[in-house]
Amino acid sequence: MSQTTVPRSARPIGPNYKWIALSNTTLGMLMATINSSIVLISLPAIFTGVGVNPLAPGETNYLLWMLMGYMIITATLVVTFGRIGDIYGRVKLYNLGFAIFTVGSILLFLTPGSGDSAIIMMILFRLVQGVGAGFLMANSTAILTDAFPAHQRGMALGINQMVAILGSILGLIVGGLLSVVSWRAVFLVSVPFGILGTIWAYLKLRETSTVSTKHQGIDWFGNITFFLGLTILLIGMTYGIEPYGSSAMGWGNPMVIAALVIGALLLVAFVWIEMHVAAPMFQLSLFRIPAFTTGNISGLLSGLARGGLQFILIIWLQGIWLPLHGYNFEDTPLWAGIYMLPLMVGFIIMGPLSGWLSDRFGARIFSAVGMFLQTIGFVLLTLLPTNFAYMPFAFILFVMGVGQGMFASPNTTDIMNSVPASARGAGSGMRSTFQNAATVISMGMFFSIVTAGLAASLPGALYSGLTQAGLPVSVANGVAHLPPVAALFAAFLGFNPMQTMLPPAVLHSLPKANQAHLLGKSFFPNLISGPFVDGLHIAFYIAAAMCLVAGCVSLIRTRRAQLVASEVEHVEVIAPEVEAVAEMAGEQ
Incomplete structure (x- = not known):
């Protein structure tokens, strides 16, 4: 039978398949993370283009939703999408994510009209993009873990993580350049890459996981309570940074308080549900694996410390440093992204390298040292004057980029190596949920601390x-x-x-x-400058403390846990081969 008559899904993968998986998932992560930050810089052009003043009374809500709606959606859906990927196929769900994301980008580019109706449509289309990004984020790590052998997994995930960070910084520069041309170009740039990625994923990616859980149903009650609980909680935190009455922030707003309480209660109900259903969406049993638990705790603390850093540094650069150095306010968004490039350079250098080294020497030391470097970086930032010299600032950013690069890939690899093959989608989704939720919470936390200092x-x-x-x-x-x-x-x-x-x-x-x-x-x-730096230093000290704890938690990892993970990987690889031989013998 010729290969052309064999169903695409049944064709064997070649020796180079792992590189196809790496390149395609890396494109997906790059596109998703660029679009998480591209709007940060492009917001002035977007609101001007549709004729809305985001600072006018009653219009600030549009600003917050354009800024954070995408991140809220990705934070709340990745676990669900990861679990569904385990059941119905990670590649199928990943490919669907590419298609949905591309459709969202096209809708944003074609947004009709102007005024409030236009910006509301854009927010909805932005949420569509977030759904697509959720599919990509939930399944890309699991696809890579399936495709690469254990001794190369750290290197592959390192490259994937490096590109994710690269995308978040590259989005600032791309957004600044394209918004000068047209606000529509900010969304159009994703369309050709989305079409290419969708077709490429459909033609080339394969379901390589041999463990099927199709006999299990979807935990609808768990999915719904988790989505509603986390969404309502994050919405409450988002509106908490808005002024309320005569107060500088909205933490006393009854709606905010109600959202925080209801969200927390729903999440408590979610935990109870997950402990009592046969096939839980959020597999709490994975927390019995030490490497999975310590890795996610470290990742959560790292996300809380780092998530708001970019946001606060941009305000520092745009509102104070760049104008004091002669830049016009309208030019500061683009230059803020350019001046933060040392953070990206440090990560690009160390991300793949630490992944390659952790494949050989384990994740423990690299993860811990990376977090300790982040701790030192945050403390050094507090020593800078408001109107600092750029070279010390660039050096600190570079050190923090190196630290994040040392941490991200080994930590992700350790988490994914620790879970069984049948739970990789759920494990990847849980890891992404902690990261994405930490980013939203961190932005609210940093912003609240700085605003309190200003107030x-x-x-x-x-x-x-x-x-x-x-x-x-x-x-x-x-x-x-x-x-x-x-x-x-x-x-x-x-x-x-x-x-x-x-x-x-x-x-x-x-x-x-x-x-x-x-x-x-x-x-x-x-x-x-004076009032701003008072709150800024408090935020940096809190972030340094969280990085320090994350580094100490990373040191808890044991060599024994890594050896157990390797043994499990060996069994999971050999078992399908034994089953295949048995089936062939039976046919003969």
């Missing part, structure tokens, strides 16, 4: 600076008590906050020299 001292600094610039006392007092989050959002979006915070009529009544001073590149950065 304590920014009003006084603003009042003093505005009165000295010639504004009437009544106007200066009113502006000084505006929510600090408005100033941070304005700086984050590349707007001069003074231009958005001062009433136009009052501003135009001032002498030209006073107007130029207020709207210049140094007034706001000098005013906000």
Whole structure:
């Protein structure tokens, strides 16, 4: 029988299949992570293009959902998608993810109309993208783990993880460049890669996992309670950083409190359900595996420390450092991404290398040292002045990139090596859930800490600076008590906050020299630098403490656990071959 008449799924894989799997899943992760950050930089162009002011009263919700909706969806769905992949085929679900993501990108590019209706449609289409990214993230690691032998797995996952981090930073630069051309180009750039990846995955990827769980049903109650619980909890945390009444943040908002309580109760109910169903979606039994437990704890703490770092550093660069060095506010988003490149370079150098070395010497030392380097990096950031010299800053970012590169691949490899083949989709989804949820929580945590610091001292600094610039006392007092989050959002979006915070009529009544001073590149950065750094240092110290604990947890890993994982891998590889020989003997 010729190969052309053999069903595609039944054709044997060749010796180079593992490299096909690596290249395709790496493209998928690159596309998903670029789109997690590309909107960060492109938001000013997007809102200007559809005619919406994201800082106007009642419009801030659109800003938050464009910023965090994608991450919330990926955080809440990856476990479900990973489990479904275990049952129905990881490659099928991964390929479906590529197609859904591409459709979402096309819909975003073609978004009709303008105003609120257009931005609401964009948020919905962005959630479609998040669903596709969830399929990609949930199954890519499991596909790689299936395709590569244990002694090469760290190297493969290292490359995959490196590209994921590369995508999150590359998105800042690509978004900055494309948003100058057109906001639609920000979404169009994903379409050709999505079409290529969808076709390529369909033609070349194979289901290589030999363990089937199709006899098991889907845990619908567990899936629903987990999705609703985590979604409601993350929504509560997202709205907690918005002002409420006269408060700088919304943690006292009854809706926020209710969301946090309901979300937490649903997650408690989810744990109870998972302990009492025959085929749980979230396989709590995997936590009996020491390497899986310690790896996920370390990964969660690392995500909490690192997730908000990029967000806060961008605000630091865009709102203070770049304007003080002569950059226009509208140019700061692009340059913020460029000046953060040392973080990416450090990760690119160390990510694959640490994966290759951990294949030979184990994950324990590399994961621990990587987290300790991150700890040192956060502490060093607290020693920098607000208007720092760039080279020390670049060196610290490089060290932190090296530390993250040393940690990410060995930790991921150790987690995936520890789970049985039949649970790799669920294990990969659980790992991705911890990472993605940690990123959203970290952004809310870092932002809340910095905003709390601003709320304590920014009003006084603003009042003093505005009165000295010639504004009437009544106007200066009113502006000084505006929510600090408005100033941070304005700086984050590349707007001069003074231009958005001062009433136009009052501003135009001032002498030209006073107007130029207020709207210049140094007034706001000098005013906000002291209050901002107070909160920033607290955030960095908390992040350093979490990295330190993550490093200590990584040291708990034992060589015995790694040996057991290798033995399990050997049994899982040999068993299908024995079964195949037995079937052939029976046919003869």
